[in-house]
Amino acid sequence: MTQEIIEFQQVTKVYRQKGAEVVALRDVNLTVARGEIFGIIGLSGAGKSTLLRSINRLEVPQSGRVLVDGSDITGLSGPALRQARRKIGMIFQHFNLLASRTVRGNIAFPLEIAKVAPAAIERRVRELAQLVGLADKLDAYPAQLSGGQKQRVGIARALANQPEILLCDEATSALDPQTTQSILELLRDVNRRFGLTIVLITHQIEVIKAICDSVAMMEDGRVVEHGPVVEVFAQPRTATAHRFIESALHGEVPAGLRLAEPGRMAAGAGRRVRISFLGEVARQPIIAALIRRFDLNVNILYANLDFIKDTPFGSLIVELTGAEDSIEKSLQYLADQGLRIEVIADVEPAALEPAR
Ligand SMILES: Nc1ncnc2c1ncn2[C@@H]1O[C@H](COP(=O)(O)OP(=O)(O)OP(=O)(O)O)[C@@H](O)[C@H]1O
Numbered sequence: 499m500t501q502e503i504i505e506f507q508q509v510t511k512v513y514r515q516k517g518a519e520v521v522a523l524r525d526v527n528l529t530v531a532r533g534e535i536f537g538i539i540g541l542s543g544a545g546k547s548t549l550l551r552s553i554n555r556l557e558v559p560q561s562g563r564v565l566v567d568g569s570d571i572t573g574l575s576g577p578a579l580r581q582a583r584r585k586i587g588m589i590f591q592h593f594n595l596l597a598s599r600t601v602r603g604n605i606a607f608p609l610e611i612a613k614v615a616p617a618a619i620e621r622r623v624r625e626l627a628q629l630v631g632l633a634d635k636l637d638a639y640p641a642q643l644s645g646g647q648k649q650r651v652g653i654a655r656a657l658a659n660q661p662e663i664l665l666c667d668e669a670t671s672a673l674d675p676q677t678t679q680s681i682l683e684l685l686r687d688v689n690r691r692f693g694l695t696i697v698l699i700t701h702q703i704e705v706i707k708a709i710c711d712s713v714a715m716m717e718d719g720r721v722v723e724h725g726p727v728v729e730v731f732a733q734p735r736t737a738t739a740h741r742f743i744e745s746a747l748h749g750e751v752p753a754g755l756r757l758a759e760p761g762r763m764a765a766g767a768g769r770r771v772r773i774s775f776l777g778e779v780a781r782q783p784i785i786a787a788l789i790r791r792f793d794l795n796v797n798i799l800y801a802n803l804d805f806i807k808d809t810p811f812g813s814l815i816v817e818l819t820g821a822e823d824s825i826e827k828s829l830q831y832l833a834d835q836g837l838r839i840e841v842i843a844d845v846e847p848a849a850l851e852p853a854r
Pocket residue numbers: 513514515520521522540541542543544545546547548549701
């Protein structure tokens with residue numbers, strides 16, 4: 499079994515409508531690893547849906563290949579395509595449930611199409627309803643369910659044929675924040691439990707931050723940035739990535755704390771420094787180290803600790819005062835510990851004088 503379960507190779511998709519052309523995907527190259535949760539984010543019209551829908555061949559690109567489990571799905575048709583699609587479940591923003599069928603009937607639907615025996619269908623439906631927390635709703639109709647419950651039915655139905663891949667098309671966009679959270683937890687749970695690969699598209703960076711292992715950011719049909727979420731969040735390279743990430747991490751330095759540009763440090767003054775940390779280093783007692791090792795005064799102005807999936811991520815803004823060379827050495831020490839250091843302002847000597 500290969501490590502990659504999905505691979506886009508130079509995929510281009512152009513829509514032609516009434517003589518006009520829209521390039522939805524421009525030479526996309528991406529790989530999704532088996533068992534990961536892969537998020538695709540971008541503004542409206544960036545090409546996310548087109549990319550997602552080319553994985554199960556709901557869209558067919560003009561050029562390039564989309565390999566799923568090693569075989570090119572773009573070239574398949576008939577029974578071979580049906581077979582390949584059985585490995586891929588999908589859930590939708592507006593759930594797409596059959597209104598005339600109960601929860602039981604909706605979950606059973608793909609099993610009926612696959613001609614599973616009735617007794618086995620009933621067993622599997624109960625198992626799936628249990629898994630998504632709807633064991634007591636089997637006889638309810640979609641109209642009697644909340645949005646979150648409808649999406650749970652969607653998930654159970656998508657998992658009925660034990661797919662290897664689950665595609666999620668804005669699966670939480672129609673839900674309130676609390677329900678979104680519970681659906682994301684469910685997705686995370688099925689990902690872990692079954693080693694299911696999940697590819698989701700979203701315009702909510704919070705979704706990426708909460709559950710994704712990898713992310714691709716799209717803009718105007720192109721993948722402008724991709725990689726492990728912690729790496730992209732820690733060092734975004736493009737303006738698009740910066741915008742999304744700043745909003746997710748609430749990481750903007752508060753305006754009142756940003757003073758003049760750092761220049762030469764005046765005698766007796768200090769530095770205002772932003773320290774960003776990611777992963778294990780977040781657990782180190784760095785403030786104590788600054789005080790003990792470098793004999794500095796440390797004044798904490800701002801602190802924020804957050805998580806990217808399970809990885810701690812945070813930033814601190816501190817004012818360091820003391821001997822100039824001790825401050826410089828301490829900054830080097832922090833950088834050597836793997837922390838990102840940004841001097842955001844000098845501290846004027848006047849600011850250090852006690853108030854009269
Ligand atoms: N069937 C279609 N016919 C013509 N143009 C289309 C079609 N589907 C998508 N497009 C165009 O292709 C581009 C990419 O669309 P796509 O739906 O993939 O973007 P998206 O990032 O998913 O956007 P959204 O978040 O709004 O769903 C857009 O400019 C869109 O208008």
